[in-house]
Amino acid sequence: MQVAAPCQTHDHIVQFYEDDDFLADAIADYLHAGALLDERLFVVLTASRLAAVIQRLEAKGMNVQAATASGQLTVLDAHTSLEAIMHDGLPDETLFERHIVEAIQAPAPRYQRHPVRAFGELVNLLCEGGNPDAAVHLEGLWHNVCRRLPITLLCSYAMTHFRRAGDHHAFDAICDHHTHVLPAENYYRLSPQQRLREVTRLQQQAQVLRHETESRARAETALSAAQQLCHDMLMGLASHASHDELTGLPNRQRAQNYLAELIAREADSDTKIAVLHIDIDRLQSINDSLGLDIGDYFLHRTAQRIKRCLGQGQVVSRLGSDEMLVVLPHLEKEADIQSIVERLLDWTSEPVELADHKVFASCSIGVSLFPDHGRTVHELIRNAGLALRQAQRHGCRQYHLFTPELQRSEPDRVVLRGALREAIPRGELELVYQPLICARSSQVMAVEALPRWNSPRFGLMGSQQLVHAAEEAGLTASIGQWVLDMVCRQGRDWLDSGVGLKMNLNISTTQLLRDDLVEKVGEALINSGLPGKMLEIELTESVLMSDPQRASTILRGFKALGVRVAIDEFGSGRSVLTQLHRFPVDTIKIDTSLIDGIVDHLHCRAIVRSIIIMAHELGLQVVANGVETREQAIHLRHKGCDILQGGLWAPLEYRGDLDELGHG
Template sequence: MINYLPKITSSRVLVVDDDEINRLLIRETLQQSGLLVEEVESGEEAIEHFRKNPSDIILLDVIMEGIDGFETCSSLRQLPTGLHVPIVMMTGLNDIKSITYAYKSGATDFITKPINYTILAYRMRYMLRANQVFNRLYSNETRLRKTQEIAKLGYWEWNIKQNTFYISKQALKILGLSDSANLQHPQELLNFILQEERESIHTYFSEALHSNKDFVIEHKIITSDNIVKNIYQEAELQQDSNGQEQWIVTIQDITERKKTEAKIVRLAYYDHLTSLPNKVFLNEYLTKIIDQSKCYNQIFAILSIDIDHFKRINSSWGQKTGNELLQQIAARITKCIRTSDYLTRGNLKLPEQACYQPNKSDTLIRLGGDEFVLLLTDINSRIEVQPIIQRIYKVLQEPFITEKENCYLTISTGIAMYPNDGQDTDTLLMQAEMAMHNAKQQGRNNFQFFHKSMNTQVRQRLILENELHKAIEREEFEVYYQPKIELTEYKTVGMEALVRWNHPEKGIISPVNFISLAEETDLICLLGEWVLQQACKHTKYWHKQGFILKVAVNLSTVQLKKPDILENIRKALQDNDLPAEYLELEITEGVLIEDYETSYTILSEIKKIGVYIAIDDFGTGYSSLSYLKKFPFDTLKIDQSFIRDLATDPDSSALTSAIIALSTCLNLKVVAEGIETNAQLDFMKKHQCDEIQGYLFSPPLSYKDFDNWLRNPHHPD
């Protein structure tokens, strides 16, 4: 036999009866059923006992001294824990009036006297089980309601045949309505939809609801308190318990989710500094533009824009100023172009069709660092590109104002045209960048259209870069030396170490053709370290031969920034046992403004080693008296561009004599480069230049040829 009796153990029953015999019989019966029994004699005691120690079920007599069972039941229901506890009333009154009054007082059920104690045990246990089920349902409903509140989720129902409509409290809350709002039909929901969307949403709803197909829809509403919200609705057609069709529609406020999605989109597709679209956006958007151009047989231009010498700005004035300048540049360029609707709305949901016709627009994108890309669409020829670029260059001519400095910036721009220069994203970007690098090689501050010959130049550059790597491994480099001559006695007092590439097929390659490439690829550090070692080694050899000379070695900005530069200098001196006083390091003027504080610190540490420091090519860059006074320089080298025009250009001769006089005042030794004529030599002697070097005495010589020259020097007549 199957036992259907619910298993209720350890449940506590509060028996309230002023009849002691009755309580005894009830206690014995219920305890045998596994229930825990607690007893009180009056209604007052019952209320106090339950307040302190709530029971699982209450068995309450109606007629008692003091307050009766009806009043006791009503009072128990007022307690925080008494709202849902089962209360079974025992009464000898079997009339309708008493039973009605019992239920009005809050009774769950009633038992008439005389009591059938066997049935009482079963009845109490089933009552407990029913209450457990009720509590679980109530708890689940509470959790569901709370979850719906958190998720801002409600629902509405519409019985099509009976035309009855119900909307949940949470759905009313989403609409900004009170719980007492009385909506009678789904049609009333349309009144909350934004005016510009109402007609299309109404049509969609009508078609969907009458097609008997489940559907989902997103739209915006304006609530009764004028708040715009994003709404998601999901509708499902079901049958109720009577087999009648009804729509069950969940409605959710997804406003916060939409805001979060928008933030994610901005993080993924937009540059946080300039608020411009980023590289990820470019790849997706450019693909759409290419598809459109194929469909409509259109052309467009892609411009690769790079700010000239921007690294110097960051190095000297700091990243904060650099970021401020990037924002200003982005703002100025944006004013010159036709801003896309897609950008102003921040909307990346471009039309899904392969072919679409967007508004006339130009799109500025920041790739990163100081690199930008500009897309010019809806143009008819490359001729239309030039006025736009010229407009951009014009607005960039005005000074940029920052907290630290006012400065002028220029850009180099490369332009590739679809479809002539490429028909896919990667090719177009590569060609535009190639043209931009060509603009930099042409002197910067200009724009260049891509042409096929640039491919040849780039290939040659890549080949050269590859060969440069191998040249270091194969030791194809040589150090050449050009003597430095002291003017009073034409005595050789030192030499400048100059690197040459002895290519196995092309012969000697000038540093003009590979030093900049070495700097861009960081090979300059390996090469510079090797030159320093060789120069110290050869100088020590000549010392042993009786030629006490000082060697000057060029130090690039890239090398100077390396953290191991001091260690490399010390190592070269120690490895070759060369005293520091016989080594001079030449730096260019660019070092003076690229991270002033760091450069000053490093040069000061180099000076502590005992090495001399010279400023090379003076007068061609950014030098000022303040820099000359602050930095620990020993030597100033006049650039050969001044020397070349001494005989024909009064300005060059005036500047050169002024530089020599300035150096004397600052106790700096002066070296003139590029002396090729006797007239130039006489000028230097007249103005008391300390040392000279140039082809008039000797070109740069290989190690062996310079060794011979030292033993048999040649001087001009």
């Protein structure tokens, strides 16, 4: 048998068999070929199978005892290993990593950089135990290992496990999990060339059938979407006077009339009415980067998603621009609203395919309740709007329930925008710097610039509030330029004074869309004299994915200036993994939401560990953002995180003289 010849690193091969001697020959051929290539061998075998394989390897001239002593061959007992990784009838990913993957990653010094050739009998044992679903689940774990480690894996299944008609599903699922499927020995009655042609023919037929199934599914999905769109358009034509032409939703007047009718009917009822003010995050960025036509279509698709998310009697209407209003009647208690709002946030965060672009967006939601927060249409809509603005202060994809304090704290929006336009010439903007700490030495390695507004009228406005106010006032570009210039000048001042701190600052979607962004960064570096390597520009996953092609071009421009690039909020849900190869980045900043749960939640720990391992494999530096406790810092240090950042360390304030640098 010659399974070894076509094997390559990352291949995941399955060998079906009927005769134990046939399988022992196959395993021995496979391992012996790896030994001749000086690969490291890793096997998980039962005692009886191990004895048969060793006998055949030694017959081929291999010194098994010497290979084991040198660390080239590692052997685990299959029964013991299977018992160690099972939990509640299924293989547990964390236990699998601990007992199997860590053993693969712990070679003798001589074989640390050698590829691994592995054989595992665990899946076969699961099938023998009558648990094929667990075998399929374990194949998925093995497949992920093959993708991320330099390993070639051979699995085996006895054909006796698939004799019943009900076993076909498990058999197909097992085949789908492998890159190569080697048939049982019945095929070896053919000559090698006939056998290869037959297997190739069957695989080609399977591939054609798979493509036909996928094409038909796509066609049915497209047809369903087209039918829904036609239906909505016809309904819009039938009630044009009371509906929004672009989205097909009821317009503002229709929504207000419906809400007024509900209030009149429910005035003496014990149930509540919820009013949701929804704003689509960053729709303007989509319009700017892809055009108004694409932006309008995206708005329409989002409106239909919201509509399909609602139930009987729940109505969505368009208020105007990128805002919508949802009315939810007959709620028994305030808590009933949470599941509906979270479902809306999830559905509107799914990517939309538009003109060969995968567009990511999200929504922010403000909520008011009748009769708790108002007894008229005007009061309920106004208070939902106040709650929406409060949600937006905390970032994208947030929601907030109205509280009376919002009425007292909400500034006059027109006056605020006017005051913000004068903030730079009046010298009211200032920077604070959050330190980035080396996880091993606890030394400050860099600082991230956070702007804030010290307004005589509105008081001290923090970074998040300032960014949101700047977006509302259309001042993101000018304030971003001020931050860039100040950071570069202050970084040069500190460098001249012997303090060589790397300067970090964040770039928004609006700044990313500027045609002259790279040029402006270059001018700031030249004017200040700050070396490019002392500046690191951070972009969130959502900013990068708003226009990946443009972002990739701009990032290459930054690299040409010597500027470092970091991906902020990594793991926040807008996964950039599929596009990561396109972005010339130096650093990954793990999102605060993952760091929050790293001490108490197993899944957060596993995700953070995986991100760190992946980043280091790619030669990237890892920053943990949002570190608030010493327990988090210690855990991250032990897991190999490079840099720590968060509330555990006080921010630095700087007002123009190095001597004034102190703790805030």
